Amino acid sequence: MSVTAAKGFTAAGIAAGIKENGNPDLALVVNNGPRRAAAGVFTSNRVKAAPVLWSEQVLKSGQLSAVVLNSGGANACTGPKGFQDTHATAEKAAEVLGVGAGEIAVCSTGLIGVLLPMDKLLPGVETAAAQLSEHGGEKAAIAIKTTDTVHKTSVVTRDGWTVGGMAKGAGMLAPGLATMLVVLTTDADLDSGSLDRALRAATRVTFDRVDSDGCMSTNDTVLLLASGASGTTPEHEEFAEAVRAVCDDLGQQLIRDAEGASKDIKVEVVGAATEDDAVEVGRSIARNNLLKCAIHGEDPNWGRVLSAIGTTRAAFEPDRLNVAINGVWVCKNGGVGEDREKVDMRYREVHIVADLAAGSETATIWTNDLTADYVHENSAYSS
Amino acid sequence: MSVTAAKGFTAAGIAAGIKENGNPDLALVVNNGPRRAAAGVFTSNRVKAAPVLWSEQVLKSGQLSAVVLNSGGANACTGPKGFQDTHATAEKAAEVLGVGAGEIAVCSTGLIGVLLPMDKLLPGVETAAAQLSEHGGEKAAIAIKTTDTVHKTSVVTRDGWTVGGMAKGAGMLAPGLATMLVVLTTDADLDSGSLDRALRAATRVTFDRVDSDGCMSTNDTVLLLASGASGTTPEHEEFAEAVRAVCDDLGQQLIRDAEGASKDIKVEVVGAATEDDAVEVGRSIARNNLLKCAIHGEDPNWGRVLSAIGTTRAAFEPDRLNVAINGVWVCKNGGVGEDREKVDMRYREVHIVADLAAGSETATIWTNDLTADYVHENSAYSS
Structure with a gap:
């Protein structure tokens, strides 16, 4: 209607x-x-x-x-x-x-x-x-x-x-x-x-x-x-x-319905000192092309999450960061956490939780994976 | 050696x-x-x-x-x-x-x-x-x-x-x-x-x-x-x-030698009020995925250049911006310039000039196009 x-x-x-x-x-x-x-x-x-x-x-x-x-x-x-x-x-x-x-x-x-x-x-x-x-x-x-x-x-x-x-x-x-x-x-x-x-x-x-x-x-x-x-x-x-x-x-x-996407990625930032910090970190993760490619490949590459967090001005200590992908805490205290083999990424929705361990504010940013179809659609758009 | x-x-x-x-x-x-x-x-x-x-x-x-x-x-x-x-x-x-x-x-x-x-x-x-x-x-x-x-x-x-x-x-x-x-x-x-x-x-x-x-x-x-x-x-x-x-x-x-790239893109910002402005604008253009896809498709999509400039804090007036792609001023004074059909994009190097018409500072940022090969290489990297 x-x-x-x-x-x-x-x-x-x-x-x-x-x-x-x-x-x-x-x-x-x-x-x-x-x-x-x-x-x-x-x-x-x-x-x-x-x-x-x-x-x-x-x-x-x-x-x-x-x-x-x-x-x-x-x-x-x-x-x-x-x-x-x-x-x-x-x-x-x-x-x-x-x-x-x-x-x-x-x-x-x-x-x-x-x-x-x-x-x-x-x-x-x-x-x-x-x-x-x-x-x-x-x-x-x-x-x-x-x-x-x-x-x-x-x-x-x-x-x-x-x-x-x-x-x-x-x-x-x-x-x-x-x-x-x-x-x-x-x-x-x-x-x-x-x-x-x-x-x-x-x-x-x-x-x-x-x-x-x-x-x-x-x-x-x-x-x-x-x-x-x-x-x-x-x-x-x-x-x-x-x-x-x-x-x-x-x-x-x-x-x-995003162009060429095969995954919908929910980036949830928790434990932030401020809501602005949570949004900045969420955007940085959501915009990381390397991570978006990895998610496309169903690869729980948490290192790229930490790398994206590291480019922000948010309050955090690198050795206190935790990252979960689809419920598995693959990164704990800035290092290797649970076995990444446990992460099931077969479905369209992927849920990333980034815990900054610096407070209690949160924010959720939605993004998509980066795919060959996205490239194709946007390289052929106007010509 | x-x-x-x-x-x-x-x-x-x-x-x-x-x-x-x-x-x-x-x-x-x-x-x-x-x-x-x-x-x-x-x-x-x-x-x-x-x-x-x-x-x-x-x-x-x-x-x-x-x-x-x-x-x-x-x-x-x-x-x-x-x-x-x-x-x-x-x-x-x-x-x-x-x-x-x-x-x-x-x-x-x-x-x-x-x-x-x-x-x-x-x-x-x-x-x-x-x-x-x-x-x-x-x-x-x-x-x-x-x-x-x-x-x-x-x-x-x-x-x-x-x-x-x-x-x-x-x-x-x-x-x-x-x-x-x-x-x-x-x-x-x-x-x-x-x-x-x-x-x-x-x-x-x-x-x-x-x-x-x-x-x-x-x-x-x-x-x-x-x-x-x-x-x-x-x-x-x-x-x-x-x-x-x-x-x-x-x-x-x-x-x-960048992963999966088919084009090397020289983004030259001229007419900037400060060198920092020129670098900020250059980076914004260089990181615009839509533009990088367009360049991959050999499409002189200058609208995406203006759109990227518009996200920066640099000094400029939208209706004074000029953009040249491979020597053709496809955008003049923020609008349509020379015929985009004149732009020859067959070669690996692509040269974008963004003129902010706000001063005399310049900066050059190099980037690559966004390709299906980039996606493939980075989606298969760790698994």
């Missing part, structure tokens, strides 16, 4: 001809109110795509009537013309929906450095508007796919209100693999300040800790729109938990 | 049986004086192998009589027993050479977390000592190979004095791919302070800017030994230039 699970929303997904292969490439999500509160979180890459610059700007009002999303082109590094194209897209959507362009967010994903075919995109917005439906969430989720093999949606329903959403890509806000676009909707009756708090708290521990390949996109965007159509105003904690649950679910789906 | 090109040095390389396949795995380099000055630079990984901890300690005196190097095992993350093994290795070399153990540096490379077979290593030191020769430099260079397909040596001769050396691995001090071990020798008559200054200045702009896969080893070591046997004391600048030339040559050889 995706972005139309919550009351007050309609959506559509169509093939506008932006993608040369004729696959769906344009999605429209409309908030029919009564409220039109919104919040957003964007890539921390300093090279931001035109749609990110635009959407950051319009979000300042805390109000959104609709989101236009296209796959088939990122509209990044496209100069003033690229920004004009984003602006024209918002104007077109505003015109057909009878609202102001300043209430329209725009998201794009695809190749960087290529202008969008506006002669196809603008008519596509009209076509999509004509197909808006309370059952259109699924089609919208399909239309934003790029290298995704499946579309990703998630819904959580609580007492009288719902949070739903869709996602594409495999990555995170900072950093990200390919572009991650996420639109979340809710019929809870909340203002933009509440949405913003819940969204930031959720992304910080979900999408932000999904680190498939350490590369940060120019286009990553997560939006949360509230219609108030349920007439219910949940407690902040309850709402924040629901948003986090949807983000967590979508984040897991992104990892499971 | 390697480490025996300079007068006053003998070396040997033998198969001690540390490697199960019977390949050479133990090298010995001896400084016969009259001087025995030395300097060293080590990995900045906080998880340091036993031989690194030992060699850092003995180097404090500024004196070395010999270096024992083994491949077939890194002796990293091996606890107190690992350190005892390094100590025993130094003691054995000291005994057969008739010097103190505090004048013996030890270097190890291979798998982390495995104890060395001391019953083979210690007799190997005796065997190597018996084969020491003024022509042994080549054999020593061969004995330190792990996944290297060729051994690496370099020699520079100036007016009456020589700097020579050997290297293994493909990587750098901080960070490094697999372990990099380098031993340099000179017959110039210099004290350890002069050696230290020249070595640090050289490694900072050579090995330290070779970033094949962004992973930092627990064992990286670069040593410089001076025998004084030429009776000549060169000017500091002249000597420093010679050391830099040898390091640069060995660094290039490391990149050209």
Whole structure:
């Protein structure tokens, strides 16, 4: 049900001809109110795509009537013309929906450095508007796919209100693999300040800790729109938990569909002096190409875990580090622990626990293995 | 001629049986004086192998009589027993050479977390000592190979004095791919302070800017030994230039032999406000897996270069960035530049210039593409 699970929303997904292969490439999500509160979180890459610059700007009002999303082109590094194209897209959507362009967010994903075919995109917005439906969430989720093999949606329903959403890509806000676009909707009756708090708290521990390949996109965007159509105003904690649950679910789906991956790796850092230390160590492990290759080869090479920990500024003593892989403590006190032959790595999920023995803080980062398929997919992507 | 090109040095390389396949795995380099000055630079990984901890300690005196190097095992993350093994290795070399153990540096490379077979290593030191020769430099260079397909040596001769050396691995001090071990020798008559200054200045702009896969080893070591046997004391600048030339040559050889690579990528950052900015941007580009895959696919995907620049803290404006790939300015002012079809990427060397348009500082980082062969080699390494 995706972005139309919550009351007050309609959506559509169509093939506008932006993608040369004729696959769906344009999605429209409309908030029919009564409220039109919104919040957003964007890539921390300093090279931001035109749609990110635009959407950051319009979000300042805390109000959104609709989101236009296209796959088939990122509209990044496209100069003033690229920004004009984003602006024209918002104007077109505003015109057909009878609202102001300043209430329209725009998201794009695809190749960087290529202008969008506006002669196809603008008519596509009209076509999509004509197909808006309370059952259109699924089609919208399909239309934003790029290298995704499946579309990703998630819904959580609580007492009288719902949070739903869709996602594409495999990555995170900072950093990200390919572009991650996420639109979340809710019929809870909340203002933009509440949405913003819940969204930031959720992304910080979900999408932000999904680190498939350490590369940060120019286009990553997560939006949360509230219609108030349920007439219910949940407690902040309850709402924040629901948003986090949807983000967590979508984040897991992104990892499971990461380009070329054969393993999903849960890197859990425990015993850290601070949460920041835990996140830094988790990212360092998650980004270590040598370790990611070893996991691909089903090799519990804990030395590469220690080597990755050693590059961080986190508080730890080398001879107190412990590492478990799939439940076997293969490294104890910085040296050889239990027999590595005991580690069973046949399954897709691999669980690494790194114990810094320096405190009680923890963090979990999700990543993938590094495979020949990843290389193949990303060496053939634009040519 | 390697480490025996300079007068006053003998070396040997033998198969001690540390490697199960019977390949050479133990090298010995001896400084016969009259001087025995030395300097060293080590990995900045906080998880340091036993031989690194030992060699850092003995180097404090500024004196070395010999270096024992083994491949077939890194002796990293091996606890107190690992350190005892390094100590025993130094003691054995000291005994057969008739010097103190505090004048013996030890270097190890291979798998982390495995104890060395001391019953083979210690007799190997005796065997190597018996084969020491003024022509042994080549054999020593061969004995330190792990996944290297060729051994690496370099020699520079100036007016009456020589700097020579050997290297293994493909990587750098901080960070490094697999372990990099380098031993340099000179017959110039210099004290350890002069050696230290020249070595640090050289490694900072050579090995330290070779970033094949962004992973930092627990064992990286670069040593410089001076025998004084030429009776000549060169000017500091002249000597420093010679050391830099040898390091640069060995660094290039490391990149050209990097695991699984099909392209050598020269990332030249120009127009930076500071040298630190240039290095940070160069490293960010050099470590971007998506870009490395694109280069492997001979795809001049400059969007991934901009995306990598955007993750840094360097001074720049996104709409002033320029990028050239193999001489074609495919990105101008942050947007589309010359026709990417003009870029010829058929050859092994690829030259990326990133112009930050923010100053006049520059730096060059060397890296490799990311290939299926890299994945294969590193997923099958220890099992």
